[in-house]
Amino acid sequence: MFPIIQGNQIQKIDVAYCSAEGISSLELMERAAKSFVDWLIPQMQNSKGRFYVFSGPGNNGGDGVAIARLLKYLNHSVHLIYIKDVDQCSNDFQRNFERLPEGVEICRFDLWNGKIEPDSIIIDAIFGVGINRPLEGTYLRVIQTLNKQVGLKISIDIPSGLPADQASFGEVFKADHTATFQFPKLSLLFPEHALVTGEHHVLDIGMSDSFLNKFENGNFYLKQNDILGLHRTFHRFSHKGNFGKVLFLGSEQGKFGAINLSGYASLRTGSGLVHLAPQIENTFAFNTLVPELMLYQDSSKSSLYQFDAIGIGPGWGMGVEKDYFKSIFVRFKRPMVIDADGLNLLAKYPELKKEIPENSILTPHLKEFERLVGESANHLERIEKASSLAKEFKVIVILKGAHSLIALPDGRRIFNSSGNQYMATAGSGDVLTGMLTSFLGQGYLPEHAAICGVFHHGLAGEIASKSKRRGMTASDIIEAIPDTFIKLNLL
Ligand SMILES: NC(=O)C1=CN([C@@H]2O[C@H](COP(=O)(O)OP(=O)(O)OC[C@H]3O[C@@H](n4cnc5c(N)ncnc54)[C@H](O)[C@@H]3O)[C@@H](O)[C@H]2O)[C@@H](O)CC1
Numbered sequence: 015m016f017p018i019i020q021g022n023q024i025q026k027i028d029v030a031y032c033s034a035e036g037i038s039s040l041e042l043m044e045r046a047a048k049s050f051v052d053w054l055i056p057q058m059q060n061s062k063g064r065f066y067v068f069s070g071p072g073n074n075g076g077d078g079v080a081i082a083r084l085l086k087y088l089n090h091s092v093h094l095i096y097i098k099d100v101d102q103c104s105n106d107f108q109r110n111f112e113r114l115p116e117g118v119e120i121c122r123f124d125l126w127n128g129k130i131e132p133d134s135i136i137i138d139a140i141f142g143v144g145i146n147r148p149l150e151g152t153y154l155r156v157i158q159t160l161n162k163q164v165g166l167k168i169s170i171d172i173p174s175g176l177p178a179d180q181a182s183f184g185e186v187f188k189a190d191h192t193a194t195f196q197f198p199k200l201s202l203l204f205p206e207h208a209l210v211t212g213e214h215h216v217l218d219i220g221m222s223d224s225f226l227n228k229f230e231n232g233n234f235y236l237k238q239n240d241i242l243g244l245h246r247t248f249h250r251f252s253h254k255g256n257f258g259k260v261l262f263l264g265s266e267q268g269k270f271g272a273i274n275l276s277g278y279a280s281l282r283t284g285s286g287l288v289h290l291a292p293q294i295e296n297t298f299a300f301n302t303l304v305p306e307l308m309l310y311q312d313s314s315k316s317s318l319y320q321f322d323a324i325g326i327g328p329g330w331g332m333g334v335e336k337d338y339f340k341s342i343f344v345r346f347k348r349p350m351v352i353d354a355d356g357l358n359l360l361a362k363y364p365e366l367k368k369e370i371p372e373n374s375i376l377t378p379h380l381k382e383f384e385r386l387v388g389e390s391a392n393h394l395e396r397i398e399k400a401s402s403l404a405k406e407f408k409v410i411v412i413l414k415g416a417h418s419l420i421a422l423p424d425g426r427r428i429f430n431s432s433g434n435q436y437m438a439t440a441g442s443g444d445v446l447t448g449m450l451t452s453f454l455g456q457g458y459l460p461e462h463a464a465i466c467g468v469f470h471h472g473l474a475g476e477i478a479s480k481s482k483r484r485g486m487t488a489s490d491i492i493e494a495i496p497d498t499f500i501k502l503n504l505l
């Protein structure tokens with residue numbers, strides 16, 4: 015897993031990396047510039063190949079100057095607009111400036127005529143992770159001018175003006191795409207920054223996980239390769255008992271879909287036996303979505319030990335009695351998944367939080383999270399609160415959304431990379447509950463169940479959305495779950 019390093023540590027890492035690899039900082043900048051151009055060229059099939067690169071005074075600006083050179087070598091039309099006098103810019107900026115080839119149109123911002131030809135691509139290399147205060151003066155003017163321009167806008171490393179690991183503190187360049195080096199900067203993962211970061215893309219500049227891990231501070235970015243070693247394997251003689259017997263409690267009258275979706279998702283994730291216990295008087299009046307699902311009549315007196323895992327909350331309603339709710343913790347005493355109204359009931363009866371079995375997985379979306387822990391000023395505060403909740407109650411908190419956060423009881427915080435906006439559709443959280451419960455029931459460690467559940471769920475969304483886009487439903491995500499195992503070549 016790539017650690018997400020704090021912005022103020024990145025310079026230190028560059029120095030350590032250059033010394034370990036025996037390369038100069040100029041060579042590292044060249045690698046960054048090359049990785050950017052290699053990524054950019056295939057993206058711009060329909061463009062005229064005209065670029066306007068805006069370079070600030072630091073090494074982000076230096077990246078921009080190197081990129082201007084590489085684009086010119088590829089015969090593109092390139093304008094380079096720099097902002098500060100060259101002799102006041104970083105050393106590597108200056109070295110790259112000296113290497114600019116003939117044909118790059120070079121101009122200082124205060125002498126620039128402000129014209130950008132139509133269909134040009136604007137590259138923002140004004141500030142990178144070195145930003146340490148809100149933009150003002152000329153820099154503010156540059157960003158305001160560029161934000162009014164039409165055309166495709168691409169930021170190098172981070173949109174200029176945005177701090178690497180804090181909430182935005184002023185005007186920021188509004189990018190359509192951000193191509194960031196080696197790992198996403200924390201602030202690229204905040205929902206409130208979506209309109210300035212656009213789509214983000216992580217570009218490899220050669221630093222390994224093991225090198226970066228020396229600088230980790232608890233934040234990690236989850237990628238496909240990270241989950242491959244976590245799956246349990248089953249042999250030729252495995253029987254359905256090995257794959258887990260799971261139960262879902264939820265679905266009051268009128269919300270029959272909820273635990274149906276969870277149950278069906280758990281079957282598609284590989285559960286052996288799946289039972290549903292709806293919150294209605296006559297359980298057997300409940301319609302199951304698929305014939306493989308079975309019904310279960312729960313009462314506060316029956317033992318739940320026959321189940322390997324349980325998931326509670328989807329569509330449950332707020333009419334669940336406190337004593338009954340508490341009885342589930344007492345009758346199961348093993349890690350379980352708590353979602354939706356299970357979380358809303360915890361917000362209503364906060365004294366029950368301490369009864370939650372250790373290593374249970376709580377899956378709030380932002381609103382449910384707010385009900386649980388109160389309002390947060392920004393996503394950074396939310397991340398801290400999720401981490402505190404996980405540590406205090408020794409549970410795993412999955413704060414759902416784009417780049418869902420998995421906050422572990424030991425303080426590690428893992429951000430997911432899979433999934434897309436088409437997953438923001440009714441019932442997609444119920445599907446996640448089903449998948450997490452399924453992995454728990456198959457005997458995965460709760461941490462591994464959380465990581466695999468979140469990643470496979472996002473991947474299933476990506477696969478299903480290829481043909482469905484905005485018309486994708488939660489059921490489509492379920493149908494794509496088996497393809498995630500096939501895609502990852504898992505048995
Ligand atoms: N390992 C990596 O990630 C690599 C990073 N490189 C690039 O280097 C960048 C970081 O370079 P720097 O550390 O030079 O940082 P920047 O290029 O962000 O510039 C920082 C400079 O701007 C000044 N400054 C900060 N905020 C300001 C403000 N509001 N108004 C005016 N001046 C301000 C600072 O005092 C500092 O002198 C990265 O973002 C990336 O683009 C690459 O060149 C090489 C590899």
Ligand SMILES: Nc1ncnc2c1ncn2[C@@H]1O[C@H](COP(=O)(O)OP(=O)(O)O)[C@@H](O)[C@H]1O
Nearest residue numbers: 379414415416433434435438440441442443444
């Ligand atoms: N923009 C997005 N990118 C990636 N995943 C998303 C996005 N929006 C929603 N999701 C995922 O979809 C699920 C939505 O869950 P939730 O809000 O509980 O839905 P519901 O209550 O309708 O079941 C979460 O797992 C979330 O991470």
Ligand SMILES: [K+]
Nearest residue numbers: 138141172174
């Ligand atoms: K930038």
